[in-house]
Amino acid sequence: MEQTGEDLMERRSGVALWRQVADRIRLGISNGTLGEGGRLPPEITLSQQFGVNRHTVRAAISALVQEGVLRAEQGRGTFVESRKRxxxxxxxxxxxxxxxxxxxxxxxxxxxxxxxxxxxxxxxxxxxxxxxxxxxxxxxxxxxxxxxxxxxxxxxxxxxxxxxxxxxxxxxxxxxxxxxxxxxxxxxxxxxxxxxxxxxxxxxxxxxxxxxxxxxxxxxxxxxxxxxxxxxxxxxxxxxxxxxxxx
Missing domain, CATH: 3.40.1410.10 (Chorismate lyase-like)
Structure with a gap:
């Protein structure tokens, strides 16, 4: 049976959901399953994918923007920062x-x-x-x-x-x-x-x-x-x- 996004979130692990979402976004960027073309899917798509509300997704994205992994552009969306390691x-x-x-x-x-x-x-x-x-x-x-x-x-x-x-x-x-x-x-x-x-x-x-x-x-x-x-x-x-x- 295929796991849903909600199944993948460990809701009783003691780790905040937004942090788990941030980890999965970071992993998705790393393995190429997220951020195709350098742009993240809309928040509503991510919330459905991970089985969480949009507020949780927004908190995860905000943390990754602060860290420099993502870049948010008003009216355009959220993009993967392409800085070379x-x-x-x-x-x-x-x-x-x-x-x-x-x-x-x-x-x-x-x-x-x-x-x-x-x-x-x-x-x-x-x-x-x-x-x-x-x-x-x-x-x-x-x-x-x-x-x-x-x-x-x-x-x-x-x-x-x-x-x-x-x-x-x-x-x-x-x-x-x-x-x-x-x-x-x-x-x-x-x-x-x-x-x-x-x-x-x-x-x-x-x-x-x-x-x-x-x-x-x-x-x-x-x-x-x-x-x-x-x-x-x-x-x-x-x-x-x-x-x-x-x-």
Whole structure:
């Protein structure tokens, strides 16, 4: 038996109907079943397709417009934004500024928060430190041409890199900050990539709407002697960025 749009909506899942509709519109755009010719069907058609009222469809579309997935034009309808995703390369030497250099005009990384804390277990293991050893935790927001591309959390050995956050504020660059401490080059040891729905902090920091997908990378960088110097977790907006693995 074929499922109806109403059957597909999980009305008792605890997830708002408008968010479920937004997810299905986003999926339909991705797989080509919605947005043929760059234009969405009318609200009444979508409400019938998903088995919800027009107010719910309108709320879903409004969220996707705010996120930049759709564009509403008065008197004409709703259109799919055709912005090309940025290709972010994961390489032996992954760098934010150089990785997007040929695709964007301006790039910057802003420090949101900084704290020195005892290393949590996974951080201590990644940086090969004793559990509880002091580490810098830097939370950053990366922008390209005024768009919020990713938010990241990075940890550094506070004993080896004293005052790292102050140096970062001055240089605006992890690479340039490492150079101040005599680390002129470093390489990516490992990168774990996954995808999931954006959490509350992703929504706020990356200016996403509920239901948006983020790509998550967990990475370790080593100096050229093979000593780990950075452990990081970065969340990318999947509607703006695609990750390319280069070997």
């Amino acid at each position: 940025l290709a972010y390369p994961i390489t032996t030497r992954t760098r934010f500024s150089t990785g997007l250099k040929d695709q964007t005009r301006a790039r910057r990384v802003n420090l949101l928060r900084h704290v020195v804390e005892p290393a949590p277990t996974r951080v201590a293991e990644a940086l090969q430190l004793e559990p509880g050893a002091p580490v810098h935790r830097l939370e950053t927001l990366s922008e390209a041409d005024g768009r919020c591309v990713s938010r990241g959390t990075s940890w550094f050995d506070a004993t080896r890199f004293p005052g790292f956050a102050d140096v970062f504020v001055e240089t605006g660059s992890i690479t340039a900050s490492f150079a101040r401490f005599g680390v002129d080059d470093y390489v990516r040891r490992s990168t774990l990539v996954s995808a999931r729905h954006a959490d509350a902090e992703d929504l706020d920091t990356l200016k996403l709407s509920p239901g948006a997908i983020v790509l998550v990378t967990i990475a370790i960088n080593d100096d050229l002697d093979g000593r780990p110097i950075q452990f990081s977790e970065t969340h990318f907006s999947a509607d703006l960025v695609e990750l390319t693995i280069e070997t």
